[in-house]
Amino acid sequence: MKRPTQMDVARRAGVSRATVSHVINGLSGGRVPISPETRERVWQAIKELGYEPDAGARALRLGKSRTIGLIMPDLYNPHFWENAEGVEQEARANGYRLLLCSMNLNIQYGEDAFKDLVGRRIDALILMGSFVYESEEARNTLIRSLERGLPIVEISDRVTKDYLADCVLSDYRAVAAAAMQHLIMLGHRRIGLIYGVANSSLAEDRLIPYKKSLQAVGIPIDEQLIVHCGPTIEEGYRAAIHLLQKPNRPTAIVAINDLLAIAVLRAAGDMGLRVPADVSLIGFDDIAIANYLIPRLTTAAKDAVQLGREAVKLALARLRDPKRPRQVIEVPARLILRESTAPPSC
Template sequence: MATIKDVAKLARVSTSTVSHVLNKTRFVSPEITERVESAIETLHYAPSALARSLKVNQTRTLGMLVTTSANPFFAEVVQGVEQRCFELGYSLVLCNTRGDKARLNASMEMLLQKRVDGVILMCTQAHLGAKVFDRYPSVPLVLADWGPMDLGADLIQDSGQQGGRLATEHLISLGHRHIGCITGPTGKRAAEERLAGYRAAMEQAGLAVRPEWIAEGDFELAGGKAAMARLLERSERPTAVFVGNDMMAVGALRALADAGLKVPQDMSLVGYDNIELARYLVPALTSIEQPKARLGALAVDTLLARIQAPDSPRRVLTLTPELVVRESSAALAIPRRLG
């Protein structure tokens, strides 16, 4: 395998000149540059990524901590991160924490041992392990919508309250007045913001928010199914439900099917996230679109900007949600008795 010394010998220059040509760290005349590049091509020389990283104190590798890449929402954001890393010539080390604080801490330690240039954090339980990040204040961090808001890191966030309003206003525009909500876990920022949007839309329309029509879920399939089952046990049922994310909406569809109810004829549903699966459900799910690929790409760009300017002010960037109307929501044709 050719070395930098071999290239220098063939090009009749010093190894430092070869290094300057490779790294563009100093002006080298076109003639000498051409000789060096020709020698590199002839010898099929490939610079050592490890040696270069040690010299410039960068590995061109980013880390990402995510709750689980198996969840479609997280998986689609990860795809956006990977694509942007590929475009910019960076590698990505992905760690699934699976909601485990110990695993979160161990993964962070591993990333630091690998000398990643920075970390993208997208963990629902990150607030439980926030102290681990305090131990490494010099490590560039970006929160991709999920994580401890008091960490002080750059943040790419979804406008959850606006999204919750959009979903609820859509159902109100279809004539629904008895609207329920399946929320994410209490204490999670995303869950609370989307619930606040639902409440704001109901209040603006002069509609009552009935506590018995608000059911807490867990952002997962089983939680959505269980929450809808609880709503269906009520003596009076809503005619439409805003569900805090698409995974819970899929579970809610299962519960409605098990109860012999049809969507949207018996109940309209609106989800949140607009995961790829949403369009293939039966019925296809109306949902609030989060620009997941853009979220991932923006997280990478923001992290690289932080690496280049570590002392710059904290950046908080907000993405705009959009309503995607499909088959699971429909106009309330005629008033009907609840229950």
């Protein structure tokens, strides 16, 4: 069946096509007198014919698409979905829809997705993760997009002076130090780290405080207690088995995110070890399931939903005032003590 057009609606309502366009887009602004009865006939004709305005054509006419793009780094980590939930909540509350793309922890794919999204008719773009810092191509795309006036907001754990994108900033440095201090105060001296990242520069806001906290109390850094692995839960599981099989295994483990902490919890159980009686465990991100594990996971939280909402607020403010100074909003993280840490048993 042929898709109905504005001309079809105009014939059914007995008006001109221009009148149909004014009614749909609300562009008359009082300059074109359209009676309530005429508006009602147009909307009735639209309903009867099943007419749907073409979003692309409408965006061209109005100069906006009411769409915000979002690039998230990993579809498998619930933490990033919580960020996306906040973005979607705030976008919907302001009459915008979300166009989402995942880079799947692949910098090359992230570059391609970035270039594709900025080439579309989106009103703003939100970037999650730090792939922009790892890719010269992505940085160039970012700079060009900012120069042509596209509002771009980063949700990040670092801020740079190289370009002027607005930023919602939250990092784990202070909280990671507090987590290490908590374990050290409990009496732990052999503390392992599951460092599961897609590339070596990620999660430094956990690695650096881990090392500095040990050094601050005179505990030598044992590189064998730092297990580098990939970011998946399976890779975290294998890393935890490797760490817990050591003859002088750690009495506590810090995993750089809750997904990897869950892998540690499973590995410990498979080896007949109890958390926290035999090994204490701390994660990061406070994903929803963290409070429902056995034991409930001690972790750190950034309030991922709030980060997403703040990012959209910055993007919409930039749309309203393109010349405003660069904005950086900091959202503090916090340590949440639950049931997965205790003094060492020996």
